[in-house]
Amino acid sequence: MRPDQTAVNWIAVDWGTSNLRVWAMGAEGIIGTASSDDGMGQLSPDQFEPALLALIAPWLGKGVTPVIACGMVGSRQGWHEAPYRAVPCPPLDRAGLVQVPVQDARITLHLVPGLKQMKPADVMRGEETQIAGALALHPAFDGVMCLPGTHSKWAQISAGEVVSFQTYMTGELFALLSEKSVLRHGMTGKGWDDAGFEAGLSAALSRPDRIGAQLFSLRAEGLLAGLSPEQERARLSGLLIGVELAAAKPYWLGQPVTLIGDESLCQLYARALSVQGVEARLLPATECTLAGLASLARPLETTS
Amino acid sequence: MRPDQTAVNWIAVDWGTSNLRVWAMGAEGIIGTASSDDGMGQLSPDQFEPALLALIAPWLGKGVTPVIACGMVGSRQGWHEAPYRAVPCPPLDRAGLVQVPVQDARITLHLVPGLKQMKPADVMRGEETQIAGALALHPAFDGVMCLPGTHSKWAQISAGEVVSFQTYMTGELFALLSEKSVLRHGMTGKGWDDAGFEAGLSAALSRPDRIGAQLFSLRAEGLLAGLSPEQERARLSGLLIGVELAAAKPYWLGQPVTLIGDESLCQLYARALSVQGVEARLLPATECTLAGLASLARPLETTS
Numbered sequence: 319m320r321p322d323q324t325a326v327n328w329i330a331v332d333w334g335t336s337n338l339r340v341w342a343m344g345a346e347g348i349i350g351t352a353s354s355d356d357g358m359g360q361l362s363p364d365q366f367e368p369a370l371l372a373l374i375a376p377w378l379g380k381g382v383t384p385v386i387a388c389g390m391v392g393s394r395q396g397w398h399e400a401p402y403r404a405v406p407c408p409p410l411d412r413a414g415l416v417q418v419p420v421q422d423a424r425i426t427l428h429l430v431p432g433l434k435q436m437k438p439a440d441v442m443r444g445e446e447t448q449i450a451g452a453l454a455l456h457p458a459f460d461g462v463m464c465l466p467g468t469h470s471k472w473a474q475i476s477a478g479e480v481v482s483f484q485t486y487m488t489g490e491l492f493a494l495l496s497e498k499s500v501l502r503h504g505m506t507g508k509g510w511d512d513a514g515f516e517a518g519l520s521a522a523l524s525r526p527d528r529i530g531a532q533l534f535s536l537r538a539e540g541l542l543a544g545l546s547p548e549q550e551r552a553r554l555s556g557l558l559i560g561v562e563l564a565a566a567k568p569y570w571l572g573q574p575v576t577l578i579g580d581e582s583l584c585q586l587y588a589r590a591l592s593v594q595g596v597e598a599r600l601l602p603a604t605e606c607t608l609a610g611l612a613s614l615a616r617p618l619e620t621t622s
Numbered sequence: 623m624r625p626d627q628t629a630v631n632w633i634a635v636d637w638g639t640s641n642l643r644v645w646a647m648g649a650e651g652i653i654g655t656a657s658s659d660d661g662m663g664q665l666s667p668d669q670f671e672p673a674l675l676a677l678i679a680p681w682l683g684k685g686v687t688p689v690i691a692c693g694m695v696g697s698r699q700g701w702h703e704a705p706y707r708a709v710p711c712p713p714l715d716r717a718g719l720v721q722v723p724v725q726d727a728r729i730t731l732h733l734v735p736g737l738k739q740m741k742p743a744d745v746m747r748g749e750e751t752q753i754a755g756a757l758a759l760h761p762a763f764d765g766v767m768c769l770p771g772t773h774s775k776w777a778q779i780s781a782g783e784v785v786s787f788q789t790y791m792t793g794e795l796f797a798l799l800s801e802k803s804v805l806r807h808g809m810t811g812k813g814w815d816d817a818g819f820e821a822g823l824s825a826a827l828s829r830p831d832r833i834g835a836q837l838f839s840l841r842a843e844g845l846l847a848g849l850s851p852e853q854e855r856a857r858l859s860g861l862l863i864g865v866e867l868a869a870a871k872p873y874w875l876g877q878p879v880t881l882i883g884d885e886s887l888c889q890l891y892a893r894a895l896s897v898q899g900v901e902a903r904l905l906p907a908t909e910c911t912l913a914g915l916a917s918l919a920r921p922l923e924t925t926s
Contacts, residue, residue, distance in 0.1 A: 402846075438835075439842035469804070469838060485838040487803065494798045499791065500773070526831035530862075530869040531742075534773060534789040538743035542706075558834075565834040 325349055326377045328384045328618060329425075330611040331370070332604075333391035334444060335359040338369060341608060342377040343615065348608070350377055358390040358397075366397035367420055370427075378424040384618040386611050388430035389444040392416065402434035402441060405480045409433065409450040410614055428618065430611070433480060440485050444607075445471045448578050451609030452601050453478060459576070462569050465603075466579045466587050468493075470562060472569040484569070486562040489583075495533065496554055504540035509548030518556025519563075519590050526564035532557055559590050570596050579603050629653055630681045632688045632922060633729075634915040635674070636908075637695035638748060639663040642673060645912060646681045647919065652912070654681060662694040662701075670701035671724055674731075682728040688922040690915050692734035693748040696720065706738035706745060709784045713737065713754040714918055732922065734915070737784060744789050748911075749775045752882050755913030756905050757782060763880070766873050769907075770883045770891050772797075774866060776873040788873070790866040793887075799837065800858055808844035813852030822860025823867075823894050830868035836861055863894050874900050883907045 326349065330341040336357035342350030356369035374385070392400030400416040415428040432443030445465045453459055453475070465471040468489035474481040495501050521532055536554055539545040545553075563570070574597040577584040581602065588598035630653065634645040640661035646654030660673035674689070681687070696704030704720040719732040736747030749769045757763055757779070769775040772793035778785040799805050825836055840858055843849040849857075867874070878901040881888040885906065892902035 434842075434846055436846060439839055439846045441842050441845055484835050485842070486834045487837050488834065490803055491837075494802055498798055498802060499794055526833075527865075528869045529830075529833060530790040530792065530865045531788050533791050533795075535743055538738075538745050538789070541745055542738055542740060542743045561831075561834045565832045 324379055326379070326383060328386065328615045329374050329377065330608055330615070331385055331387035331389075331391070332444065332447075332607050332611075333358060333387050333389045333396075335390045338373065340370070340373045342374070343608075343612065358393065358395065361397075363397060366391065367422065371422060374425075378422075382423070383425050384615065385425050385427045386415070386430065386614055386618065387427065388447040388607065388611060392429040392431060393443055396429075398429060400429040400431040402432050402443075405433055405435050405482060407433070407480065408478055409446040409453065409480050410610060412614060412617060415614065426618075428614070430614065433483070435483060438484070440483055442471055442483060442485065445473075446480070447610035448603060448606040449473060449475065449480060449610070450613055451606035451611075452576060452578055454609040454613045455601070455606070456576075461576065462573050463576045463578060464566070464569070464587060466577065466583045472566045474569065484566060486565065488558050488562045492555060492558050495558075496551060501533070501537055501550065501554060504537055504545065505547045505551040505554065507547055507551075509546075509551060511546065511548040511552040514545075514549035514552035515556040515586070515589075516593070518553035518558075519560040519593065520556075522557045522560025523564055523594070526561050529557065529561050555586065556590075559586060563590055563594070570594070572596075574599065576601060578606050628683055630683070630687060632690065632919045633678050633681065634912055634919070635689060635691035635693075635695070636748065636751075636911050636915075637662055637691050637693045637700075639694045642677065644674070644677045646678075647912075647916065662697065662699065665701075667701060670695065671726065675726060678729075682726075686727070687729050688919065689729050689731045690719070690734065690918055690922065691731065692751040692911065692915060696733040696735060697747055700733075702733060704733040704735040706736050706747075709737055709739045709786060711737070711784065712782055713750040713757065713784050714914060716918060716921060719918065730922075732918070734918065737787070739787060742788070744787055746775055746787060746789065749777075749882075750784070751914035752907060752910040753777060753779065753784060753914070754917055755910035755915075756880060756882055758913040758917045759905070759910070760880075765880065766877050767880045767882060768870070768873070768891060770881065770887045776870045778873065788870060790869065792862050792866045796859060796862050799862075800855060805837070805841055805854065805858060808841055808849065809851045809855040809858065811851055811855075813850075813855060815850065815852040815856040818849075818853035818856035819860040819890070819893075820897070822857035822862075823864040823897065824860075826861045826864025827868055827898070830865050833861065833865050859890065860894075863890060867894055867898070874898070876900075878903065880905060882910050 325344045326342045332339045338356045339353040352373040398418040414431045418427045433446045470486045473483040578601045584600045591598045629648045630646045636643045642660045643657040656677040702722040718735045722731045737750045774790045777787040882905045888904045895902045
């Protein structure tokens with residue numbers, strides 16, 4: 319999409335470790351979108367501005383366009399550090415935005431800070447924007463949000479503030495175990511098996527303390543009992559999500575959960591929660607990210 | 623070492639996924655040793671015999687020298703499959719040896735089969751030889767052995783038989799998490815911190831069901847509380863060994879444990895067990911491997 323430059327009020331940026339995604343925002347919402355694999359992890363400090371301009375230059379006009387970016391771009395290894403804000407606090411705060419000097423006079427750039435929790439120690443960057451977006455879409459929300467992913471986050475939300483949160487390395491463990499460990503031999507391909515997922519989930523939820531033994535059992539059952547690659551893969555997913563749910567029990571026990579993230583992953587979490595009698599509502603991640611950034615953009619649009 | 627060929631009675635081989643180690647054995651024990659990185663994982667079927675001969679050729683004389691090999695060389699992806707024997711059974715059994723045809727007339731080759739357990743499904747290859755060696759060194763032994771490593775094994779031994787066993791992916795998880803995951807950023811180098819190890823151990827043993835959350839805490843404490851690389855690395859080790867011990871509790875509770883493996887790793891396990899009031903005895907892995915293979919070699923030496 320190549321929108322009319324004069325219609326672009328501001329630019330939304332989600333800049334993670336592996337990807338850069340940008341949206342041209344007009345009065346009625348999204349009017350253009352682009353992405354690249356210039357993630358924070360691949361760039362040195364002086365490469366950030368060119369990587370951004372490579373995507374957004376077609377949207378820039380004669381005036382100054384505000385750009386607001388969330389995600390790992392604001393980490394110490396990113397473009398410029400946007401120091402964590404400490405919970406309990408609202409997920410976003412205009413006063414916490416960090417303006418970064420840029421070479422190109424056609425833009426201003428603001429980075430969104432992540433959140434930190436001192437005890438137990440925890441951090442997030444990017445998810446605070448999705449949480450704020452979910453709150454913008456559902457202002458009366460009070461309760462528990464879960465953002466499944468590489469590093470899944472569980473957050474307790476009350477009166478518009480993130481009260482506490484907890485991170486689980488579930489997605490990263492799944493990738494490492496299914497692609498780099500001895501278990502990879504038994505789970506070639508991308509196949510899936512619902513019964514395998516449920517078996518893993520139930521094993522991990524009933525005996526999460528036995529996860530150390532349950533993992534190698536996958537390999538052994540593949541060798542001895544002819545477990546199929548689909549079954550092994552789905553059971554590994556069930557085991558890891560089950561261990562996460564076991565540890566996150568104080569968050570979801572007896573409460574509905576709002577899931578924000580990749581839809582098929584959220585569906586898995588919703589199924590796992592429903593086995594525990596917990597109702598889940600799904601919100602799409604991108605919609606939340608944009609709603610969160612938009613809540614910060616409004617004053618910038620009028621003042622820039 | 624280049625021993626007198628006539629003094630070599632037989633050749634012991636420990637052939638794992640990553641390494642090949644060989645010993646020339648004489649009447650009084652070891653008279654030569656060699657190793658290479660021609661592990662099972664790097665070889666196609668026709669490369670095994672040349673890889674072996676590259677190390678043992680200097681030891682071969684005019685007669686036929688028996689070669690006995692344990693480890694992954696006998697797996698389906700190895701030189702030739704030596705089918706698993708089912709527990710409960712003695713760790714080694716001469717009748718279970720699989721003779722493999724070889725091109726070179728100066729040797730005979732026998733592969734040691736691994737052990738399998740149908741419920742819960744589990745397998746071992748190589749450790750059965752160390753267990754047999756430990757029993758050869760301590761014939762009256764009855765109780766629990768633990769073989770820490772990439773895939774740690776716990777085994778219940780009674781009346782000379784392996785009654786049951788259980789595998790934990792502890793060593794492989796440590797390697798993946800410390801080298802390939804987000805945690806790697808906080809644990810550069812090979813440093814160590816005893817207090818960090820004990821903190822991880824205690825956290826995992828008291829709440830093994832919370833391992834999912836405890837892992838990312840390492841990263842967050844590194845960022846927020848200035849945890850040193852030594853502390854992070856040692857605490858990760860403590861967490862993973864702690865989760866293993868939590869699941870292996872039925873093996874060690876109220877019983878002394880015999881540890882077989884790399885000495886510094888066994889020392890860590892011994893320390894972890896002593897915190898639980900469990901006494902540990904250490905046996906060196908290579909001595910056990912050779913004692914196990916020697917228990918099979920005696921009849922072959924006289925009949926070959």
